[in-house]
Amino acid sequence: MNKHLLILGGGTAGTMMTNHLRRRLPAHEWRMTVVDRSDKHLYQPGFLFLPFGKYEESDIVRQTRDFIPHDVEFLQAEVDLLKPEDHAVALKDGRELHYDVLIVATGCRTAPEETEGMLGPKWRVNVHDFYTLDGARALRDKLKSFEGGRVVIHINEMPIKCPVAPLEFTFLADTFFRERGVRDKVTLTYVTPLSGAFTKPKAAKKLGHLLTDKGIELVTDFVAEKVDQEINKLVCFDGREVPYDLLVTTPTNMGDEAVRRSALGDDLDFIPTHKHTLQSIEYPDVFVIGDATNLPASKAGSVAHFESETLTDNVIRHIQGEPLKEEFDGHSNCFVESGNGKALLIDFNYEYEPHEGNFPFAFGPMKLLEESRLNHLGKLAFRHIYWNVLLRGWPLPGISRQKKKPVEA
Amino acid sequence: MKKTIAGTEVDVNEEGYLTDMSQWNEQIAAAIATEEGLAALTDAHMKVVRYLREQQAKGAALTIRSMGKSGVVTTKELYDLFPGGPLKKASKISGIPKPVGCI
Numbered sequence: 001m002n003k004h005l006l007i008l009g010g011g012t013a014g015t016m017m018t019n020h021l022r023r024r025l026p027a028h029e030w031r032m033t034v035v036d037r038s039d040k041h042l043y044q045p046g047f048l049f050l051p052f053g054k055y056e057e058s059d060i061v062r063q064t065r066d067f068i069p070h071d072v073e074f075l076q077a078e079v080d081l082l083k084p085e086d087h088a089v090a091l092k093d094g095r096e097l098h099y100d101v102l103i104v105a106t107g108c109r110t111a112p113e114e115t116e117g118m119l120g121p122k123w124r125v126n127v128h129d130f131y132t133l134d135g136a137r138a139l140r141d142k143l144k145s146f147e148g149g150r151v152v153i154h155i156n157e158m159p160i161k162c163p164v165a166p167l168e169f170t171f172l173a174d175t176f177f178r179e180r181g182v183r184d185k186v187t188l189t190y191v192t193p194l195s196g197a198f199t200k201p202k203a204a205k206k207l208g209h210l211l212t213d214k215g216i217e218l219v220t221d222f223v224a225e226k227v228d229q230e231i232n233k234l235v236c237f238d239g240r241e242v243p244y245d246l247l248v249t250t251p252t253n254m255g256d257e258a259v260r261r262s263a264l265g266d267d268l269d270f271i272p273t274h275k276h277t278l279q280s281i282e283y284p285d286v287f288v289i290g291d292a293t294n295l296p297a298s299k300a301g302s303v304a305h306f307e308s309e310t311l312t313d314n315v316i317r318h319i320q321g322e323p324l325k326e327e328f329d330g331h332s333n334c335f336v337e338s339g340n341g342k343a344l345l346i347d348f349n350y351e352y353e354p355h356e357g358n359f360p361f362a363f364g365p366m367k368l369l370e371e372s373r374l375n376h377l378g379k380l381a382f383r384h385i386y387w388n389v390l391l392r393g394w395p396l397p398g399i400s401r402q403k404k405k406p407v408e409a
Numbered sequence: 410m411k412k413t414i415a416g417t418e419v420d421v422n423e424e425g426y427l428t429d430m431s432q433w434n435e436q437i438a439a440a441i442a443t444e445e446g447l448a449a450l451t452d453a454h455m456k457v458v459r460y461l462r463e464q465q466a467k468g469a470a471l472t473i474r475s476m477g478k479s480g481v482v483t484t485k486e487l488y489d490l491f492p493g494g495p496l497k498k499a500s501k502i503s504g505i506p507k508p509v510g511c512i
Contacts, residue, residue, distance in 0.1 A: 157472065157473060157474060158472060158508060158510065159470070163510045163511045163512075164510070164511060164512060192510075193473065193496070194496075194508060194509065194510055195494055195496075195497040195507060198510075198512055199507075199508075199509035199510045199512070200509060200510075200511070200512055201422070201423050201424070203512035207512070220494070221493060221494035221495070221496070221497065223473050223484060223488075223495075225484070225485075236488075237484045237485050237487075237488045238485075238488035238489075238492065238493075252474075266469075267472075267474055267475050267478055268472075268474065294470075296470060298511045332511065336512070346511070346512055348511065353512075354511070354512050
């Protein structure tokens with residue numbers, strides 16, 4: 001008996017699932033294959049630091065193969081179509097792979113083409129992004145020589161990967177320009193389609209002051225109709241305009257194009273997924289993890305990590321014909337850079353918004369929803385944990401897959 | 410917390426959004442619309458409200474994109490109907506949660 005488990009995507013979620021399941025599935029019964037268009041694994045949290053010269057490319061790029069067990073086949077190939085009715089996946093090179101169980105971990109991508117004018121002649125001249133390696137690199141070069149002017153940080157529409165990153169970028173930009181002695185020649189404006197930079201009551205109350213303290217202007221409820229590159233302005237559907245000298249935008253995020261070609265996604269090509277089991281809503285032998293899902297959880301590495309623990313158990317249960325655990329609770333945990341060498345730590349799930357308290361244990365040592373240098377050091381140390389622990393599919397000590405209930409103050 | 414809107418006691422959060430969409434009725438919608446500075450709730454408003462409530466009941470995420478694509482209303486019209494903040498105002502009037510980020 002030789003069955004086949006196929007994983008589409010060798011990013012954070014796909015790599016973790018590969019490592020988890022290779023340890024759980026007997027090699028003589030199950031062969032495993034991972035498919036990804038790239039042979040490089042990118043440490044995506046590093047894209048936030050690269051533009052400011054805090055990380056080099058060598059800190060954030062590794063070979064995918066080095067994180068995949070030797071007895072798992074890695075195919076560098078572009079997926080053309082998912083054919084769940086046939087238990088098959090067609091690759092663009094003409095090959096067709098058949099599976100018994102499929103895990104879709106194809107992530108999300110930025111889609112600047114979704115906004116009129118964004119990809120005009122000044123794309124990556126004074127209209128930049130930092131969610132791609134190319135984008136982060138171009139922005140680093142731009143910032144090196146930026147002497148002053150209106151810097152606008154913009155979120156085009158929700159949901160986006162790592163939803164706090166644009167705000168972190170804004171805080172880090174404040175520190176960057178301060179350190180270079182040009183902060184008084186720069187205005188920073190944060191433009192969001194939401195009703196505020198902080199939309200959850202506890203975070204808004206605790207952190208709302210950060211923007212005013214740092215002299216960051218806030219524009220809310222702004223849905224961009226277009227980027228007018230001739231006059232360097234962002235234009236809202238209601239006619240409001242935000243002028244910029246440097247626009248740092250977060251384009252619309254969408255799922256993989258193969259999902260659209262296969263007609264398996266929603267409006268944004270995210271795949272309908274059971275929010276507690278991670279099984280595809282439509283196809284029982286298909287599971288979806290990470291940014292590729294339509295779950296109302298953050299699109300973030302920590303979420304993929306917690307999901308991977310539940311999904312591993314559920315894939316095994318599914319194979320054994322047992323009922324799935326309705327276990328995943330939307331748990332997310334992230335460090336949020338707040339500038340000046342400090343960071344916050346937030347912990348939340350579907351039910352509980354980010355709150356104050358100690359983490360990961362009742363006594364700390366870290367504090368939630370509070371700026372500290374320790375949290376910033378935690379964020380920097382996390383890169384090593386990512387490569388050596390997280391991607392390998394090892395548990396993080398003291399951090400459970402389900403969120404611990406907040407202790408009432 | 411409890412709040413009486415248009416003579417009905419309902420559960421709301423700190424910002425006045427209904428926390429139980431089943432407590433909503435059209436009189437409540439009209440009262441919230443007045444609070445939000447709208448002159449009146451027209452048929453055009455109500456089409457949006459009904460669409461939002463249907464989507465919410467299905468568990469679909471409320472996005473400008475899905476509304477624009479719904480055929481119910483264009484994004485421009487949405488700003489005309491709910492000036493200043495269409496998503497937050499329309500969701501409040503519809504008795505559903507407003508779209509939020511993670512913090």
